[in-house]
Amino acid sequence: MDKTISVDYTINEAQVMLEIIDIAVRARGVAAAEAGLVLTKKIETKLKAALPAPAQEPASETPFAPHIIKP
Numbered sequence: 001m002d003k004t005i006s007v008d009y010t011i012n013e014a015q016v017m018l019e020i021i022d023i024a025v026r027a028r029g030v031a032a033a034e035a036g037l038v039l040t041k042k043i044e045t046k047l048k049a050a051l052p053a054p055a056q057e058p059a060s061e062t063p064f065a066p067h068i069i070k071p
Helices: 011-028 030-050
Strands: none
Touching: 011 030
16 A cells, blocks of 8 residues: 655645646646546545535526426
């Protein structure tokens, strides 16, 4: 088993890391894609756990649907 380390990032730093990984993958292409995906998934998992869930709007009884015409 590989040894692990921990690094603490602020939410902003983690978001910047995701941007840097994206830039690196775009620059190197397929050669960096797998490593970029693994790192991105790890960071996104931690971000989702750290950020509050987005507030959902309550469902209305009659949802707005402009394409449906009622007689």
